Amino acid sequence: MSEEKFDVIIVGGGIAGSVTALLLARAGLEVVMIERGNYSGAKNMTGGRLYSHCFNGIIPDFAEIAPIERKVMHERVSMMTETSNFTFDYTSDRLAQPGKESYIVLRGIFDRWLAEQAEKAGAMAVNGILVENLIIRDGKVCGVIAGEEQMFADTVVLADGANSQLTTKAGLQRKPVTPHQIAIGAKELFELDEKKIEGRFNLAPGEGSAWLFAGWPSGGMTGGGFIYTNKASVSLGIVVTAAEFINARKSVNELLEQFKAHSAVKPLIEGSKLIEYSGHMVAEGGYGMLPRLYSDGVVAVGDAAHLVINAGYTVRGMDLAVGSAAAAAAAIISAKSRGDFSEKSLSMYKRLLDDSFVMRDMRRFRKYPRFMENRRIFNEYPEMADEIFAGVFVTDGAPQASMFSKIFKTAKKNGLRNLAKDCIKGVSTL
Amino acid sequence: MTEEEKLGVNKFHVDENFSHIEINKEACPEDIMTLVRACPAGLYKYNDGTLTHDCAGCFECGVCRILSAGKVVSRWEFPKGGKGIEYRFG
Ligand SMILES: Cc1cc2nc3c(=O)[nH]c(=O)nc-3n(C[C@H](O)[C@H](O)[C@H](O)COP(=O)(O)OP(=O)(O)OC[C@H]3O[C@@H](n4cnc5c(N)ncnc54)[C@H](O)[C@@H]3O)c2cc1C
Ligand code: SF4
Numbered sequence: 217m218s219e220e221k222f223d224v225i226i227v228g229g230g231i232a233g234s235v236t237a238l239l240l241a242r243a244g245l246e247v248v249m250i251e252r253g254n255y256s257g258a259k260n261m262t263g264g265r266l267y268s269h270c271f272n273g274i275i276p277d278f279a280e281i282a283p284i285e286r287k288v289m290h291e292r293v294s295m296m297t298e299t300s301n302f303t304f305d306y307t308s309d310r311l312a313q314p315g316k317e318s319y320i321v322l323r324g325i326f327d328r329w330l331a332e333q334a335e336k337a338g339a340m341a342v343n344g345i346l347v348e349n350l351i352i353r354d355g356k357v358c359g360v361i362a363g364e365e366q367m368f369a370d371t372v373v374l375a376d377g378a379n380s381q382l383t384t385k386a387g388l389q390r391k392p393v394t395p396h397q398i399a400i401g402a403k404e405l406f407e408l409d410e411k412k413i414e415g416r417f418n419l420a421p422g423e424g425s426a427w428l429f430a431g432w433p434s435g436g437m438t439g440g441g442f443i444y445t446n447k448a449s450v451s452l453g454i455v456v457t458a459a460e461f462i463n464a465r466k467s468v469n470e471l472l473e474q475f476k477a478h479s480a481v482k483p484l485i486e487g488s489k490l491i492e493y494s495g496h497m498v499a500e501g502g503y504g505m506l507p508r509l510y511s512d513g514v515v516a517v518g519d520a521a522h523l524v525i526n527a528g529y530t531v532r533g534m535d536l537a538v539g540s541a542a543a544a545a546a547a548i549i550s551a552k553s554r555g556d557f558s559e560k561s562l563s564m565y566k567r568l569l570d571d572s573f574v575m576r577d578m579r580r581f582r583k584y585p586r587f588m589e590n591r592r593i594f595n596e597y598p599e600m601a602d603e604i605f606a607g608v609f610v611t612d613g614a615p616q617a618s619m620f621s622k623i624f625k626t627a628k629k630n631g632l633r634n635l636a637k638d639c640i641k642g643v644s645t646l
Numbered sequence: 647m648t649e650e651e652k653l654g655v656n657k658f659h660v661d662e663n664f665s666h667i668e669i670n671k672e673a674c675p676e677d678i679m680t681l682v683r684a685c686p687a688g689l690y691k692y693n694d695g696t697l698t699h700d701c702a703g704c705f706e707c708g709v710c711r712i713l714s715a716g717k718v719v720s721r722w723e724f725p726k727g728g729k730g731i732e733y734r735f736g
């Protein structure tokens with residue numbers, strides 16, 4: 217295959233890679249997508265929720281044809297301490313508005329389907345091959361090295377995920393990624409009967425619940441826990457900033473075990489069977505830590521470009537992967553029409569991205585990484601919720617104060633100034 | 647449940663001929679303990695002052711690379727194409 221030349225080589229067949237491949241193939245470009253797993257999704261894990269708006273205009277009948285697990289109709293957020301849990305649960309028809317709804321997915325299943333869509337459009341998908349290096353000549357990326365093979369292309373798209381080393385080789389990631397810019401995600405998947413899931417999570421058939429936890433699941437460290445309902449299984453996991461483990465008292469597995477053993481969680485997975493245990497890196501540096509997104513002959517999309525929003529205890533990267541793939545594909549199609557794949561020509565990618573929801577939302581949440589370093593959110597506020605509600609609900613015949621005065625008293629103990637400051641900061645980061 | 651018990655349910659293609667991660671057994675104990683806690687697969691084991699690490703079971707997440715490149719982790723590569731973890735669900 218020496219000196220064989222494609223229009224575009226895409227490294228990585230995850231969501232970002234497959235959508236780039238799909239759009240380029242549709243436009244008639246000759247595309248090869250190289251995935252190191254034996255199929256797309258074999259190496260990928262996520263929490264669960266995909267905001268489907270990103271597929272509007274790309275796969276218009278997405279809701280009908282995509283292999284989704286459940287449509288999210290319950291949004292739950294909890295503040296958890298070792299011995300208590302306070303949850304709010306929002307459900308509304310508004311969550312189901314066409315084009316605005318969100319779905320829970322399992323990547324081993326979803327990514328395989330998405331790669332098939334790219335193949336149907338004419339892209340060539342090669343699985344089980346690791347791209348080891350880039351071919352760079354006079355500062356321009358002009359191909360990839362995989363095993364004994366060299367393959368050439370006008371543009372190389374790096375869609376190789378958060379753990380990319382190729383973005384460094386391409387000169388896009390100039391400073392080493394630090395443990396503050398990434399989180400560790402670990403997840404357990406429990407097989408459970410569909411009816412039981414719907415009963416335990418209060419769901420209508422086919423509907424799902426997205427549930428996020430602050431406090432105890434991360435052991436008070438920056439991060440949180442999540443539970444997503446799949447069709448016939450439940451995903452349970454944690455995401456914790458990697459740097460936290462430098463001085464942590466607990467291991468990832470100990471955190472998972474204590475989360476599962478909590479009295480608010482245990483009954484949800486009672487009698488289920490563990491069918492997979494997975495781990496993955498989360499990019500969470502935010503807007504201020506983005507690498508360069510393009511250079512001569514190369515662009516980075518999705519997690520490889522660290523396009524992920526960690527807004528509180530929730531992670532959002534899949535729709536940004538799709539959005540960045542769409543911008544990259546449009547820029548490459550335009551570059552092809554000019555026959556110019558220089559840095560200047562590919563800068564159109566950044567412009568399109570800046571105007572899209574991807575960068576609008578990245579900018580909107582730009583202060584979040586710093587805000588989240590504030591320990592009170594993960595420690596004092598769950599404790600405070602516990603105290604307030606214990607005051608409201610625990611009755612022993614002693615004289616009862618009004619609900620308002622209880623809240624005020626508890627808040628005062630925790631420092632009204634801090635609380636006010638955090639509220640203002642929290643709201644202003646939005 | 648221990649990590650080992652959990653890994654038992656995963657699908658994994660072991661590569662007998664290639665260790666994709668190489669460790670420095672002489673690394674500083676504090677750095678080692680960070681990885682003992684942070685590796686989601688629990689593959690860094692430190693007992694009686696001796697560090698062991700097994701590539702079989704690895705999620706290829708790269709967390710140990712970011713936390714400890716040049717310290718405990720002396721080389722970190724992906725496994726060869728098609729080898730290593732294979733998520734059926736993900
Ligand atoms: C625990 C956890 C929870 C999350 N929860 C959510 C959520 O609820 N909602 C949400 O929107 N996002 C969530 N995210 C983030 C989301 O999963 C990512 O943003 C998304 O997977 C990014 O997709 P991607 O295609 O860019 O990268 P990836 O999915 O990582 O795909 C990269 C692909 O490249 C391949 N590859 C890598 N290197 C090479 C190479 N050298 N040669 C060949 N192939 C290669 C990999 O095998 C992989 O298939 C979560 C992440 C984690 C870890
Ligand atoms: S890559 Fe991840 S799973 Fe593998 S040894 Fe390192 S931290 Fe553990």
